[in-house]
Amino acid sequence: MSMYEALISMRYQNSWQRNSALQFEGYINRLRLQLDKNITTSLLVDNIIKVFQMNEYIEEKYSNEEDIKDRKDSLEILKTFVKSESPIKFLDYINNTTKIDYINNTTKKKSKEKCVKLMSVHASKGLEFDNVFLIGVEDGKFPHNKSDLIDEARLFYVGVTRAKENQTISQIGVDNKFVDEYLA
Structure with missing residues (x-):
């Protein structure tokens, strides 16, 4: 049902x-x-x-x-x-795409094929990857202006320690608290 x-x-x-x-x-x-x-x-x-x-x-x-x-x-x-x-074609497209994505995801999990994974910093805890892109590192967003700075600093540490080989941090603007304090 x-x-x-x-x-x-x-x-x-x-x-x-x-x-x-x-x-x-x-x-x-x-x-x-x-x-x-x-x-x-x-x-x-x-x-x-x-x-x-x-x-x-x-x-x-x-x-x-x-x-x-x-x-x-x-x-x-x-x-x-x-x-x-048309609505019918669009719904068919959505249904087929969803099924194909599901099939591809389960196949990739089984074959352990290298792929791009998008996740939050919270979800990355305990995991390691060859290449990590930490995006949205800007004051007000990361660290978020409504969150506790200490908790955000811990999350930042988690984010920058996930990479085995390459770490890229995307920062818009300048003078991010974390970039200035921990990476400069």
Whole structure:
């Protein structure tokens, strides 16, 4: 059973939960009717944005104008990415890509083929790699301005000690606390 099927077949104790599930089911049914009429993917994405009031949600949840603009721009980028495909072709592409990626990932794990791995510094703890690229090392991001400086320094140490052969640190601007203190 899919998550959607579980959502619509679940028995809810609270009326607001039942009403929300029914409202969501109605939205999905309206979008399915549009899909059956072979509308363009770009128009379908426009309609999803309208039906789920994504622009209003962004404006309500974010107060920073730059954050609001970035999130709305992401929706526009999605529309340009899908504009040339029919919804059915696009969904087939997504499904096939996901399956191929899954097959490739399990094959690579089995063959231990060299590949690029993207992970957080937290996830790299205890691991070593021939080449490591530590990106986003800039004041306010790494170290993050809302985090404890000591904890961030420990994470930085983890990041710079993962490389067996080559370590590259990407820094935008100058005078990063960690680069100046530990690597200069």
